[in-house]
Amino acid sequence: MSVAPIPFATLWNDAPNEIKVAILKQASVDTLKSLLPFNQLRRFARRALRERVNDIIEDFHLDPALVLKMMDTTGTIISGSAALQAVSPRLNWKAGDVDFYCGVDVIDAVLLCFKRQSYEVVNTHPAPYAYKKFYTFGARNALPSNFEARFRANSCIENVFTLSHTPSALTINVIQSRSPASATPLAFFHSTLVMNFVSAGGVACAYPDLTLNSLGLMNFQSMPPVQHVHIRDVRAVDKYQSRGYLFVQGDEHDVTVDGIERGRTWDDPFTIKMCFRKHLKVLTGPNSTISWRTSFREYYNWGFREHAPEVLVEEDGRVVCYRNWVGPASLTMVSPPARARRIA
Numbered sequence: 001m002s003v004a005p006i007p008f009a010t011l012w013n014d015a016p017n018e019i020k021v022a023i024l025k026q027a028s029v030d031t032l033k034s035l036l037p038f039n040q041l042r043r044f045a046r047r048a049l050r051e052r053v054n055d056i057i058e059d060f061h062l063d064p065a066l067v068l069k070m071m072d073t074t075g076t077i078i079s080g081s082a083a084l085q086a087v088s089p090r091l092n093w094k095a096g097d098v099d100f101y102c103g104v105d106v107i108d109a110v111l112l113c114f115k116r117q118s119y120e121v122v123n124t125h126p127a128p129y130a131y132k133k134f135y136t137f138g139a140r141n142a143l144p145s146n147f148e149a150r151f152r153a154n155s156c157i158e159n160v161f162t163l164s165h166t167p168s169a170l171t172i173n174v175i176q177s178r179s180p181a182s183a184t185p186l187a188f189f190h191s192t193l194v195m196n197f198v199s200a201g202g203v204a205c206a207y208p209d210l211t212l213n214s215l216g217l218m219n220f221q222s223m224p225p226v227q228h229v230h231i232r233d234v235r236a237v238d239k240y241q242s243r244g245y246l247f248v249q250g251d252e253h254d255v256t257v258d259g260i261e262r263g264r265t266w267d268d269p270f271t272i273k274m275c276f277r278k279h280l281k282v283l284t285g286p287n288s289t290i291s292w293r294t295s296f297r298e299y300y301n302w303g304f305r306e307h308a309p310e311v312l313v314e315e316d317g318r319v320v321c322y323r324n325w326v327g328p329a330s331l332t333m334v335s336p337p338a339r340a341r342r343i344a
Contacts, residue, residue, distance in 0.1 A: 017044070024048035025055075028088045028212050029203055033274045050276035052089065053198055056082050060098055060170050062117055070113040072200035074106040075285045077182050079189075083196040087205045087272075088212055093243050099173045101197070103180040103286065104158055110174055114163055119172065123162040127154045127178070146318045153178060153322035155188035156311065179313050181286035183266070184322060187311035190233040191216035192294065193245055199287075201280030206264065208272045209255050210248075216240065218249045219294045219309055226306045226329040251296065265291045289314035303333040 012020065024032060025048045032049055035041040054064040056078070070076060078086070081095035102110045111121065161174040177184050186195050192207035193216025205211055218237075220229055237247060251257045256270045264270065266283050273282040281288075292311040297304045310323040 020044050021048050021051060025052050026089060029086075029205060029274050030208055030212055030272055033272060036274075046274075046276045046278065049086075049203060049274060053078075053086055053203070053276065056086060056095070056098065056198075059094070060172055061165050061168055062114070062172075066113060066117065068200045070110060071100075072280065074102055074109050075180075075182050075287060076100050076102040076106070076110055076200075077287070078198040079183075079186055079196065080194055083198050083203070084194055084211070086198050086203050087196045087208075088214075090243070097171045097173060099175060101175045101177060101182045101185060103177055103182045105180055107159070107161075107174070107176045111161065111163075114172065114174070118166045119163040120166060121161050122164045122171075125160040125162075127158055147321070148318050149321040149323070150178075151323050151326045153188075153324055155324060156184040156322045179286065179320065179322070180315055181290055181313045183287045183290055184311050184313055187290075187292035187294070187322075188309050188324065189219060190236050191218050191240075191247055193217075193240060193247070199280075199282055199284070201277050201284070202273060202275035202282035204266055204271060204273045204282050206266070206271055207254075207256070208270075210253070214245045215253070216245060216247045217253055217294070218247055221249070221295060221297050221306050226331050227308075227325065254294075262293045262296065263291050264293065286313055286315065298328075303331045305330045 021044055024035075024044055027048070029049065032045040035045040053068075057064045057067050071078075077083075077100070078098060079101050080099035082098040085095060100110065115121075156178045158176040158178045161176070163172050163174065164170070165172075175185060183197055186197065186206075189195055192210055195206040196211065197204050207217065210217055216237075220227070220233065241247070256262075256264055256268075266273070266287070275282055290311060290313045293307075293309060295307060295309045297306050305328045307328045308323050308325050310321055312319055312321050314320070
């Protein structure tokens with residue numbers, strides 16, 4: 001005698017809430033966000049995302065309530081491997097550490113939060129050089145009078161603090177931005193794969209079409225390099241390749257590029273954002289003013305021109321541009337190709 005299958009809706013409705021949340025904790029952020037229009041699923045989706053973030057924090061013997069409160073008051077975010085797992089959980093690896101990014105003016109409050117949870121600073125890496133300021137005024141270059149460019153920004157990082165948990169020897173990193181906006185360094189990451197963050201209120205993914213398919217678009221041009229590619233970036237890419245991710249290069253892989261327009265913001269239609277605390281926003285303070293552009297190349301019949309990644313953010317009524325070098329770098333070929341092509 002055959003037994004009629006039980007409809008999934010019946011199984012779901014009869015399942016304990018803990019089972020529902022446990023199932024949804026394995027879903028990527030786009031799947032969870034797709035459930036928000038449904039009243040019966042919305043609270044489970046938000047709870048699943050919140051618990052996933054809590055699990056990441058607890059893995060490092062930190063109190064999620066205390067850490068998220070600190071993140072809320074200081075505008076600090078989590079990025080790197082931990083944020084990637086919050087966006088798209090993969091069960092075959094765990095983040096070896098967790099990276100907290102904070103604004104330049106709140107570092108003391110951030111470090112104090114971790115010191116109160118048995119973490120001590122064991123190493124500090126200052127930026128190797130200071131940025132140069134170029135103030136640009138007047139209509140000659142079609143820029144507003146409140147525009148300021150800060151080149152050689154060293155990826156917008158002021159200091160990197162490594163903290164160790166005394167009882168367990170686990171480590172976390174606190175990266176101090178050169179800007180009051182904690183998310184400005186993300187524009188200089190090695191690839192779009194890690195351009196994600198967790199804030200006190202939710203999760204954001206800048207390149208979901210790539211990231212959720214385990215792909216990363218390179219944010220430096222490595223074949224052949226005009227600018228030096230740091231071994232740190234090469235090792236980072238290799239680490240993610242060993243975890244099953246793949247990397248691509250060129251405009252044809254980036255759905256966010258429209259002709260020569262490359263500017264991105266965290267509020268544009270390409271970004272996925274999801275709140276897990278309905279009374280808080282994913283983006284707050286200076287982070288809500290950020291726009292950025294990844295690196296790219298323009299090819300000509302004489303060679304190519306390479307453009308650095310850059311980020312713009314509002315600071316004290318000024319629009320500040322950060323870039324790691326002044327202007328584009330070019331390579332002129334001895335014998336130009338028969339036909340020019342552009343594959344930025």
